[in-house]
Amino acid sequence: MEMDWIWGLVGGGLIGLGGAVFLLGNGRIMGASGIIGGLVDGSGLSNAAERLVFLLGVVALPLLLRPLLSETPNTHLTSNIWVIVIAGLLVGTGTRIANGCTSGHGVCGISRLSLRGLVATVFYILAGGITLVLFRHLWGMI
Amino acid sequence: MQRLFLALLAGGLFGSGLLLSGMTDTTKVQGWLDVFGDWDPTLAFVMGGAIVPMFIAWRLTKGRRPLVGGSFPAPARPEMDHRLITGSVLFGIGWGLAGLCPGPAIASLSYNGTGGLLFIGAMLLGMVVAPFVGRQLDRLATKG
Numbered sequence: 001m002e003m004d005w006i007w008g009l010v011g012g013g014l015i016g017l018g019g020a021v022f023l024l025g026n027g028r029i030m031g032a033s034g035i036i037g038g039l040v041d042g043s044g045l046s047n048a049a050e051r052l053v054f055l056l057g058v059v060a061l062p063l064l065l066r067p068l069l070s071e072t073p074n075t076h077l078t079s080n081i082w083v084i085v086i087a088g089l090l091v092g093t094g095t096r097i098a099n100g101c102t103s104g105h106g107v108c109g110i111s112r113l114s115l116r117g118l119v120a121t122v123f124y125i126l127a128g129g130i131t132l133v134l135f136r137h138l139w140g141m142i
Numbered sequence: 143m144q145r146l147f148l149a150l151l152a153g154g155l156f157g158s159g160l161l162l163s164g165m166t167d168t169t170k171v172q173g174w175l176d177v178f179g180d181w182d183p184t185l186a187f188v189m190g191g192a193i194v195p196m197f198i199a200w201r202l203t204k205g206r207r208p209l210v211g212g213s214f215p216a217p218a219r220p221e222m223d224h225r226l227i228t229g230s231v232l233f234g235i236g237w238g239l240a241g242l243c244p245g246p247a248i249a250s251l252s253y254n255g256t257g258g259l260l261f262i263g264a265m266l267l268g269m270v271v272a273p274f275v276g277r278q279l280d281r282l283a284t285k286g
Contacts, residue, residue: 012189033269
């Protein structure tokens with residue numbers, strides 16, 4: 001637990017490095033929801049191969065790293081199917097309507113001093129915080 | 143070919159960064175959002191650690207072209223609109239409920255079990271209906 005912040009910084013640095021490679025190499029913004037969403041709604045089919053290969057990297061490298069980790073990563077995802085489905089629907093819909101998620105607005109937006117990125121980040125963190133207050137502390141549902 | 147290799151490298155760095163930082167662990171994400179519970183500051187370190195290289199990268203785009211050619215993204219739009227706010231609020235609620243956002247949902251695909259797959263399926267469905275929901279929100283916004 002005491003080491004978590006160091007791993008946070010190291011992992012965050014790798015995330016930022018990935019974004020830097022995608023930007024300086026391919027001239028593209030590394031936003032997960034945009035990369036996936038463009039494949040889903042057809043708006044990004046002109047560079048579908050680049051998107052698919054990026055997503056392959058996202059899945060494959062954690063898989064390859066697994067044997068090197070001291071313990072099997074646990075996501076602690078809730079087993080409540082309804083919570084999973086409703087959360088997934090909200091995440092998919094919301095990120096596409098806002099045109100970005102934690103990686104696009106948060107990492108790539110704030111780092112270019114974009115006010116839109118900062119405002120989006122403030123609102124999704126506030127909404128997430130209020131959700132925890134209501135659904136965990138008040139209603140005890142999650 | 144170079145474009146695809148760089149995309150694979152970027153994706154790999156992104157995915158392994160999410161795993162090593164603990165951001166594929168939903169308790170750490172919900173722990174950050176849960177200020178009245180056992181608050182976990184890790185996410186702030188991840189964000190900070192990621193923003194530093196990206197800040198430098200944006201500086202380096204000035205007067206240059208991407209390695210594979212083409213051009214860099216247009217400057218960030220300054221104007222706010224209702225979609226940015228409502229979309230982010232909807233996303234934030236879902237993020238809080240499950241502790242997953244799109245990147246970590248994909249990065250944890252190989253070890254998140256059927257629940258993780260179900261989340262991705264629902265997320266993809268949400269992305270399919272998003273244009274329709276967005277238009278309904280536009281209608282509400284012009285009425286209000």
